Amino acid sequence: MPNSNAVVNWVNSQYGSYDPTKFNIRRKQWYDEVRYPVAGTTALSFMSIALGGTDPNSGLAKTYEQTNLTRTGQFDGSQFLLYQVRTYIHLLPKQRQTSTIIALPYWFSSTATVQDALHDLSNQGVLTAIIGQKEYVRICNPFQVAPPGFGLEINTLGAANASAISQNTWFQQSPDQRDVYELNPPQLIENNQTFQWNLTFPDGTSPAIPQISSQNIAVNIMLVLDGYTIENVQ
């Protein structure tokens, strides 16, 4: 077998770990969370740090809770048909904040200023996707226009206090799946194609996150690309 392609193809057909002639399609989400800088920022990059890499703002290694990307700026050898773009402003659970925060007896009534800042953040930003050398997606106000489509049903309740109605605020993007941003027509991202997803704030630095009890509050921004993966059968 003097021809190298023929050699490779023959070896693959005999001993390979996948069948290059057959494909499987299934729904898949590629997702990436980045830590939001407490002082605000002019830009955030998604899909640029793979699993196990270190988030530059949090200093923590990324686990499957933050991303399932195994290659920087690329998918893992499969093709991906992108149908939905979702963003999520993720206030991390109380138990994943600092020990001072964890010890606070009243987290909800303490976060009003943080909720205001998150609400302000949701009104800003431009999300851009560059695939190869070309721009394919540009979404203005992505936190509003491309909400997560998941979340909680929150209904505020008030109760009479001695002198005033007691209420609290909690910000959440639309949890309704019908509000998800759909790419129509969808976008195919081929095997080994590189891409960049950036969230910029062209009008200046985005809102800072106020401290609570002199502690920085951990907020992640999540980007979810929902669609279908086309992968070789194994």
Added chain:
Amino acid sequence: MATSPYAGLTQSQQTLALLQAKFGTQQPGNIQIRRNEFYSTVDYPSAGASQLNFFGSAIGNSGQTYQDTNLPVAGSFGTSSFLLKSINIAVVIPLNKDASYVGTDATMVAGEFLNGFVQAGVFELNVNAKNYVLLPLPLLYAPPADGRGALYGAGLASTSFVVNTPNVQQCRRYNLYLNDPELFIEAQQNFSATISYPSGAVPLTATANSLAYQIKISLSGVEFRPAQ
């Protein structure tokens, strides 16, 4: 003397086939389909966990009743094949009451939904050695969406008032997580479903009200079982 119907049966497959045809409990080659939902419920420990494993115990094992699971065989659908169409993940709180409307994070159930373990985790569905579903924030991304109603309550802040706290996950059916295209899991095929917290366990915040939390995963779809 009549010839035994078993005369000449020297091959085990023939023997089995004859016995099956005459005395069997199912009709080989005939399949019946029905809508079904396989579910599994696991306790959420107060200290949190690095991983919760679902569908690991069959009905009747490890104290599992039909309230907890309907899986016939651990890690498998037994003699049935299953076409998975949707996934629902719900928080179950059997006694869903706060002791008082006025409370702290340690006494209010709402805290777990807004800012607790519900806001973390990764769900994986593996069939044999291969991963087929990987969902971030699974308790949000694949909510119950089972059409349940809700009960809201409020009371005077200055007096203790037992308040029913609704499950605030998405319960409307249009928020169902569809596994599209469907996934066909053959009979006897091994599968596993886990919710893990690789960034660290998330302990309960509302520990003072002594409520027990469970997570229930339901795989909804169409069951293909032998006709009987």
